[in-house]
Amino acid sequence: MRGALAGPRLLLRRLREVMAEPIAAQARLDKIVVQIAFNMVAEVCSVYVLHTDGRLELYATEGLNREAVHNTTMRKGEGLVGLIAASAEALALPDAQNHPAFSYKPETGEEIYLSFLGVPILRAGNTLGVLVVQNKARRQYSEEEVEALQTTAMLMAEMIAAGELQSMLPGPAVLRQPLSLRGAGVVDGVGLGHAVLHEPRVVVTKLVAENLDAEIARLEDAIAALRESIDRLVEQGDVAGPGEHREVLQTFRMFANDRGWLRRLREAVMTGLTAEAAVERVQSDTRAKLVRQTDPYLRDRLHDLDELANRLLHQLTGDSMVAPLDALPENAVIVARSMGPAALLDYDRSKLRGLVLEDGGASSHVAIVARALGIPLVGDVANVSSLVEPGDALILDGALGVVEVRPPPDVESSYAEKARFGARRQEQYRRLRDVPAVTADGVEIGLHMNAGLLLDLPHVAETGAGSIGLFRTELLFMVASKFPRIEKQTELYRSVLDAVGGRPVTFRTLDIGGDKILPYMARPDEPNPALGWRAIRIGLDRPGLLRSQLRALLRAGGGRVLRIMFPMIASAAEFDAARAMVAREVDHMVRHGYQTPYELKLGAMVEVPSLLWELDELTSRADFMSVGSNDLMQYLFAVDRDNKRVATRFDPLAPSMLRALGSIAEAGHRHGIPVTLCGEFGGKPLGALALVALGYRNLSMSASSLGPVKAMLLGLDAADASAYVGDLLASRDGAASLRPALTAYAERHSLPL
Known part of the structure; x- marks a missing residue:
């Protein structure tokens, strides 16, 4: 080969000239293979394009029989070309015909060629085709020659991706397949x-470098800036300090300093590519290898490397990351x-x-x-x-x-x-807006709406919800750039109360911690955040935080009915402590001449299983209870709901979960306090059916769930459903879930699910 570095750069310049010529796609391909064969000192150069059905078709050749073009095909995995397409890896052989994967195609006339070098045509890790050179003599292709052909294949990938071959393809190119x-x-x-x-992603439009030294300098500057930005992420801001998040960033920093990755980038530039094209080329090769790995750890690293390459491309181009x-x-x-x-x-x-x-x-x-x-x-x-x-x-x-x-x-x-x-179905639900949610046997069910942002509130009137059964106050904090002051919080809560036109609003105090981290608060180092320092535990340990929110809520509710609920209460004693803080804030308001709420109701979220054995104590203290079914289920089954391996392992319609929910409803009835379920479980018609059967008379859900649940309730006989579910729970037949039985019940009674 004529000069390990000069050859590829000369070839890229020649190919760029061919790409700029105003000629048809087939003529362009024919010229390209001639240029590659000449530059690589090869008797043969061929381009195979991969179709969506897995066939590889010979699209152009210099050296093989011309009649074979568009007539020679093979399956992905068949022959040497098919092997490259399947593995997405280069293959260099001094004697191709003795390789076990060799497949002879007589129409090509390739039997006289011994040595073989083929590389995949890759884009974003997808194999679009295969580029091959062959020689009559036994020839050991050098690493520089393999690199040169891979660089050339990148140019071919852009030609295919740009749609230039679409007129020649019988269907969409593999990159554009459904x-x-x-x-x-x-x-x-x-x-x-x-x-x-x-x-x-950055779209790389300039592939061939004009000035190699300048491209190397650009690459080095971008790498240095990338490392600096990652160092800042690791050491500064809300992610500083120990924890799993820091380990992730440290891994990210390790990749940014990986010598092998950086060496491949520099080598790609030295073949004649721009810095951007070099990054795209190296990442495409890496992606093609990692997506074929069976080791889950290696496959997971693909995200890190994709992110790193994307950041480096944005650093090179100055484009926004968003x-x-x-x-x-x-x-x-x-x-x-x-x-x-x-x-x-x-x-x-x-x-x-x-x-x-x-x-x-x-x-x-x-x-x-x-x-x-x-x-x-x-x-x-x-x-x-x-x-x-x-x-x-x-x-x-x-x-x-x-x-x-x-x-x-x-x-x-x-x-x-x-x-x-x-x-059409939504229109049917809208027509039910003003229809009372009363079952077929005359049981009235309160349907309420979950909310967390001001943009939720118009849905209250649109859906006919009885109230805001759960207002997640932490969302207002999560979308803010800094912790809102009391005045700002008061304004927000007052806006919520004004927007619902006199309907009750149940405000849940800050449910932060665990997976809910405010962007301006340091994340605590906890091995199990779901069971850690969160919700009411933070509020009681940092009373200034909770007191400021309570003060804002009480001011906003001056002269009105105000409902405040505390999350993740694990004992009646915790509720007593939170209630005492409210009493102190009310006394403070009276002393300073503020108008207090006309009526103040305090409640607790039942989502920690320990409360199941303190329900009588809690109901003697609280004005109402709300069941957080999402967390209750997570803690009841010891299942992390954010863990994909186990999140769907148990069903909320499992007998144990339904018995727990039933005991909460019974406690509310015994003590005459309202109980509302406000988890996503109650927003599904089948879940709502089970809850009404268990004695729940108030459900709170997302706005989109109100219509389907109401449609089901209008046809439900609550007494019959209660008897049916009671029999199922009493049977103790060991069923993992009552879902099949309840689904069959709904179908027998023509209840829409």
């Missing part, structure tokens, strides 16, 4: 639109690895049709906001931000947890009809 991805349905609904990456908010299309589906609630609220919600996340389950904060906005959401979709291109057509089904990427016409038509059906 994908059906599975995740977890988080917020119900169907969304159709076009992909917007929350952290957009999508420009003013460039949102009319039907946007946001795609992100993860997202906080404040980031989602920054987008124009009138243009949002859906949200797809790699991480983010039903109890995540962004899910709560998406539910309030009525935006369909699918979470836990592996690698979606790497598989989706900006502008791709997307369909997501928030009920089934399905994301269709670049859907074919029949799939798009099917979902469009499903969306129209959903709209």
Whole structure:
């Protein structure tokens, strides 16, 4: 080869000239293979393109029989070319015909060529085809030659990705093939639109370097800036201090200083690529290898390396790491690895049709906001931000947890009809708004709404909810840039009370800690945050924090009915301590001439199982109880609801869970205090059926759940359901869940689920 470094750079310049010529795609390919063969001192150069059905087709050749072009095909995994396509790794052989994978294609005339060098044509880790050179003589291809052909293959990938070959392909290129991805349905609904990456990838348009020394300098400067930014993340701000989050960042810093990664970047630039193209080339090769790994640890590292490469590309180009908010299309589906609630609220919600996340389950904060906005959401979709291109057509089904990427016409038509059906069903629910929630046998059920932001509140009137059964005050703190002062909190709570037109609002005091960390508060180092310092425990240990919130709530509720609820109460003594703090704040208001609430009701969240054995003590002290079914289930079954391996292991319709819920309802009835269930369990018609059967007469749920639950309740015979569920729980047949039996009951009684 003529000069280990000069050859690739000369070839790239020649290829750039060919790419700029105003000629047809086939003519361009024919010229390209001639240039590659000449530069590589090879008798043969061939390009194979991968189709969506897994076939590799010979698209251009210099040296093989021309008649074989578009006639020679092989399956992915068949022959040497198929082996490269399947493994996404280069293959260099001095005697190809003795390799066990060699497959002879007589129409090509390749029997006279012994040595073989093939590399995958990769883009974003996806194999688009294979580029091959061959020689008659036995030849040991050098590492420099392999590198040169890989660099050339990157240019070929851009040609395929740019759609230049589309007119020659019988179907979409493999990069543009339809994908059906599975995740977890988080917020119900169907969304159709076009992909917007929350952290957009840099589109590398300039591949060939003009000045190698300048590109090396740019790369070194960007790497130094990247390291500095990661060091700042590790050492400063709210992530400083020990903990799991710090270990993640330390791992990130380790990758940024990995000598092998940095060496490959520099070598890629030395072949004649720009710094940006070098980063994309190295990451594409790395991605292609890691996605084929079976070791889950290695596959998990792909996220870290993708993020690192993305940050380095943004450092090189100066592009923003976040999508420009003013460039949102009319039907946007946001795609992100993860997202906080404040980031989602920054987008124009009138243009949002859906949200797809790699991480983010039903109890995540962004899910709560998406539910309030009525935006369909699918979470836990592996690698979606790497598989989706900006502008791709997307369909997501928030009920089934399905994301269709670049859907074919029949799939798009099917979902469009499903969306129209959903709209008709919502119209039916709207017509039920003013219909009282009374069962078929005359039992009145209070249906209330969960909220946490001011934008939730118009839904109260729209849905006909009786009240705000749970207002999550921590969301107001999470979207703020700093801890709100008492005056600001008072203004916010007063706005909430004003917005609901006299309906009651049950304010839950700050439920922070665990997975709910305020962005401006240091995260405590805890091995098990879900069982750690959180909610009322923080409030009692840091009384200034809780007192400031209570003072703001009491001022906002001056002259009105005010309901305050304390989260994660584990004993009656904790409720006594919280109630005493309220009494002191009321005394303070009286002494200083503030108007006190006309009526003050204090309640407790029942979500810690220890309270099940102190229900009589609690009900003698509290004015009301609210059941947090999400946390109660998590603690009852010792299952971390954010752990994907075990989160779905148990069912809220399990007999043990239903017996626990029944005992809470019975305690409320005995002592004559209202009990409301405000977890997501009660927002599903089947869950609501079970709860009414257990004696619950108040349910609080998301706005979108009120219509379906009311429709079910109107046809339910509460007494009959109670007797049926009572018999099931008394039978003790060892069933893991009553879901099948309750579903069959609903079907027999034509109850809509």
